[in-house]
Amino acid sequence: MDYRVILYHKQATSARTRFLRLQNSSVCLFDPIPMPAALLDRVESNTINHPASILQDAERRLDFPAGCLKAEGEYRHTVEVPGQTIQVILAAITTVDPPFAEAEKNGAGFIDLTQARGLPEIELQLLRCAYELVLGG
Template structure:
């Protein structure tokens, strides 16, 4: 999907601890956000986009995950304005009971808590705050 990024998260079913996948220095997979971006809008009304199933399959393949390892969160969507174009940001959840720490470490990825994201780009940090609020309220 052109101009789309995915925030990939894991929410533990018992403790409700939320972790975000940081890969290549970003939580907006796979290309991060260009400099000068700002969150323009977000919605909890539901995602209306075509190609999300194919994009999730692509994400799974790129990460070396089995089919069904990620599930799109259909109630969250955000738009980020960049100097070049608008970027749609979607949310996808790891479906396993525990996050695949070792598998993501092989890709030099790491699952981080919200507090560990303070060194991220300010726009990414704002997106994580929106996502965290959505997940805890929902």
């Protein structure tokens, strides 16, 4: 099963939540989700990718501090695209402040949910689910 990762940072003092957006204007690491795509109501398979190695790879590729990504186990979403399903993993960036410099070196940046308006509908749906989980809504 293919996968994508969505990274977020929640400020401890203000609860301000930001998502990492890549230079390709996607919040799905490391490739946008192919279209057409649909969010499934259920996990399609009992076979899922284990997030530990995936998140270690993301840390390395983004030059983030080792061990700074923590998977949100309650976030279990699958996207159906022609010919395959894609597992989506949500992970918190656990540093005190977002790693702005590291993100910028990769042509990425952090956005608030309100700045996500131009993203594809499937990414907006995934972000809405993430935001509700993170803020307990």
